[in-house]
Amino acid sequence: MKNGKHVILYVEDDADFRHSVRTALESGGYEVVEASSGEEGLRRCEETRPDLILVDLMMEEVDAGTTLVRDLKAAGCNVPIFVLSTVGDALSASTDYTSLGLAGVLQKPIDFNALLTLVKSKLK
């Protein structure tokens, strides 16, 4: 929490996505912290102690998303983590999502209503 608002960390290499998601989340009353790579995401997580994390599954490195989730867990992060993926990615990947301990998988293009509902349910 920061200034009475829940903090959400969004790790995404596409600036347009970061802007759109930030806009929607801020209008929902959340504080948004951005990171554009897995490495930066890990650092920002330690600095800002977010209440929820959104991770893009396919950043420059093919497995950057899943690696970050594993690193976050290993670093003792226990807040809900959602991954964002595009249709083909998620189906093609043989990743065992349940073993990653994710709170859920969100589809791109992003349905903002679904995103806000989901975030709200996790951050009561």
Place this chain on the structure above:
Amino acid sequence: MSEAARLRELFAEFSWFTALNDTAVKNLTQKLRSLHFADGQLICEEGDTGDWTFVVAAGEIAVIKKAVDGTFVQVNVLRRGDWGGMMSLFENAPRSARLKARGDVELLALFDEDLVRLLEDTPGLSTGLIGLMSRRLRADAVHLAATLRYVNVTGLDVYEDCSPEERLLLDTINHRVGAGESLEAIMDFLFDSFRRLGKCDRMTLAFIEDGGSRITSHWTRATYQPLKLPSDYSQARSTSSLAKVLETGQPRVINDLEQYLRDHPQSRATRLILQEGIQASMTCPLTVDGRPVGFLFHSSREKNVYDAHQVRLQLAVVESISQAVEKAYRIEQLTRANSDYSEVLTFVSHELQSPLASIVTDAQLLVDGYLGPLNDQQRDKLERSIKKGKFLLSLVGNYLNLARVEDRSLRLDIREDVDLCQEVCEPSIGMIEAEAAGKRMSIERNYASPSPRADCDVSLMRIAMGNLLRNALQYGREEGVIRVSATADQQFVHLSVWNEGPGFSKSQRSKLFRKFSRLDSPASRREKGTGIGLYSTWRAVQVHHGRVAADSAEGDWAEFSVTLPRHQRSQSKAT
């Protein structure tokens, strides 16, 4: 070249024509109309009204007749200079056969009323035409004799004189093809069955490739080793004696290969197969929709084993497997012709996917009013863009999956004993849940307990299941039910997706799993599909040695089911 000169060249060998005077030739020339047909194009259908006759000026025409048992048999080929379509014209009867263009065809056509006038005005023309017709009859008789050599026309129903074992074989083949089994599985079954029936020591399936110029073995099994004639043997069509088999469309039996080699010492394939100890062979052309696509070879280490009954049994088998052959044939063509295709496709699709998703997301942000209010017209425009963007995204996603399932170098990443509900069904359902909710569709789960498990490549099975679910979402009834089932028995696991909705008719069923196939129905016209999803499913399941089946009560429901063996034989390579 003037039209008259062209005709003179075309008819040079007909004495009746050269006897015509210039006026008569001129009359004939004026009445002939040039018609063009592309390769494979239908010229006329059996039963059409036949009020015109023609002479072939270029290309070839396959003459195809529907036999009593409903199968199509190529009975003749018309070439440059051949006259056709005369029987129905003179008899005023419907066309007696289906005619199809082979290569770019030009016909010089003469219409009914013109012909009558010409015959009256042109002395010598009628005798000429009678000469032509008797020539055709003579050629047909020779052809027929060659056919009768093997086929007992009086008893076309091969089923009648089959032994119980042979009947079982025919029934089982039909069943297996109907169940959508892979060509490899069907061929294995065929070989094992014929082996039990005797008279089969070697079986090969070959395809005609490279636009018809090569004949290449696709599948071979034998009761012995080693094979001297390699299992991937390939030969130019021009040097092969098989060209004749293709031309007649009839099986060829060689009951004494030693004798055949003495008569045809240049036949390398015969020499090699004799070295294997093979003594007799039977070759059956495979046709799909009248078009030759390959051969089924049947060989024995005994001489004189193939009789008319064997040939007819073989014809019945070939007819049954044509559906499976067609699928395999198409895959073969595509993957061979485009070896880099998958790679390029994957690259392009990935490059398209991210920006597309970004465009749609930005548009959604605007529509949802996060950046300020929109008027109705602005909102409507954006919503249309979102819809188009989403369609393109699903297209790209489907192409990515297609590239993955068609990658010939694909090594299956088989994991043992995968929990299919948790690792295949649920993640796939997760992909469509939000959209289903949007259409107020409910998703029911009918999972066996304990959850069915099987060895599989999880990513491929997610593609397969994801496509079936997407299909149900797309064509299912709004506010309807989608039911996902997962059950198992001793050897197999069964996954299925059932949905309420318009479904499909029996005749549409065979088209479902073809690539780029879209059904023409009100529902499919409304919901634009890519024609790739079900094909990818079929392919993904096929590499697991599994089966896909489709069932529907039209207007009511549709169900697609996947059956997988619980255990994969080995970490096999996709073929």
